[in-house]
Amino acid sequence: GYTALExxxxxxxxxxxxxxxFKELEKGSYGVLSARDVKDSVYREHRVDSxxxxxxxxxxxxxxxxxxSGKADGIKLHKLVRDEGEVRVQYEQxxxxxxxxxxxxxxxxRDAKVDGGKCxxxxxxxxxxxAPAVPKNFVRIEKLYGEWAFSPRADGKxxxxxxxxxxxxxxxxxxxxxxxxxxxxxxxxxDVMNGVKKRVESxx
Numbered sequence: 001g002y003t004a005l006e007x008x009x010x011x012x013x014x015x016x017x018x019x020x021x022f023k024e025l026e027k028g029s030y031g032v033l034s035a036r037d038v039k040d041s042v043y044r045e046h047r048v049d050s051x052x053x054x055x056x057x058x059x060x061x062x063x064x065x066x067x068x069s070g071k072a073d074g075i076k077l078h079k080l081v082r083d084e085g086e087v088r089v090q091y092e093q094x095x096x097x098x099x100x101x102x103x104x105x106x107x108x109x110r111d112a113k114v115d116g117g118k119c120x121x122x123x124x125x126x127x128x129x130x131a132p133a134v135p136k137n138f139v140r141i142e143k144l145y146g147e148w149a150f151s152p153r154a155d156g157k158x159x160x161x162x163x164x165x166x167x168x169x170x171x172x173x174x175x176x177x178x179x180x181x182x183x184x185x186x187x188x189x190x191d192v193m194n195g196v197k198k199r200v201e202s203x204x
Contacts, residue, residue: 013122015045015145016163022047025182030190031160035182038165045146045165046185051153052160054196059150059158060112060119062196067121067148068108072191076101081130086110089130093138102169104141105130121148143167162189 015038022034022045031050038045052059068088070078077093086109093103107130108123124145134140146164153159164185 013124013145013147015165016122016147028186030186030193033182033186041167043165043167043181045163046181047164048160048162048185048189050160050162050189050193051157052193052196053157054200055156056117056119056150056152056158057112058200059148059160059196060110060121062199063148063150063192064108064110064121065199066192066195067123069195071195072188077103081105086112089126091131093135099168100137100139101135102139102141103131103135104144106144117152119150123147139169141166141169143169160193162192164188 018039020036020038022036025033025035027033031048034047034049035044036047054062068080068090070090070092074094074096075092076095077091079091080088081091082089087107089105089107091103091105093101095101104125105127106123107126108121110119110121112119114120122145125141125143127140127142131140144164144166146162149161151159162185166181
C-alpha cells in the first residue's frame with residue numbers, strides 16, 4: 001500500500017506542470033475562473049484562484065475532510081478504501097441526469113508542510129486494484145486529477161488555487177461536457193469552501 005511519503009512525493013502529477021497558459025474566463029464572488037488547453041484532449045483544465053478568510057491550517061484540514069467525506073452533489077456511493085493519515089483512497093459512484101452512471105477510485109494525498117507555511121492536496125484517479133469490477137450499466141472514469149494549494153497572506157487570509165481536469169468517458173458530446181465542466185469547477189470550489197466555513201464556525 002501507499003505511505004504518505006511514497007504516495008505524495010513521487011505522486012505522478014506531471015500534467016500539472018505541463019506547458020500552457022491559463023486564460024481567464026470570468027470573475028465572481030468566488031474568485032477568478034480560468035482554463036487552459038490540454039495536449040491531445042478536447043477538454044480543458046480549469047483553475048479557480050481566490051482569497052479566502054481562513055488560515056492555511058483551517059483550509060488544509062477543512063478541505064481535506066470535506067473532499068474525502070463523499071458529501072457532494074451527484075455522489076450516490078462513497079467508500080473509504082484506505083486511510084493512511086496523509087493519504088486516503090476512496091471509491092465513488094456518481095449519478096447525474098441524462099448520462100450513464102459513473103464510478104472511479106481516487107487517491108488523495110496531503111502535504112501540510114510545504115515551505116513557507118503552505119499546504120497542498122493532490123488527487124487523481126487510481127482505479128487499478130482500488131476499484132471493484134465495473135457495475136452493470138456504469139462507465140468508469142479513467143482520467144481525473146487536480147490539486148488544492150493554500151498560501152498564507154500577510155493580512156491573515158489565504159490564497160487558494162483549485163485545479164481540476166477530467167474526461168467523462170463514454171459517449172457524451174464534447175460540447176455538452178465543456179459547459180458542464182466549467183460550471184462544475186465553480187460549484188465544486190464553492191461547495192468545498194462552504195464546507196470549510198461550516199467547520200470553522202462549528203469550532204472543528
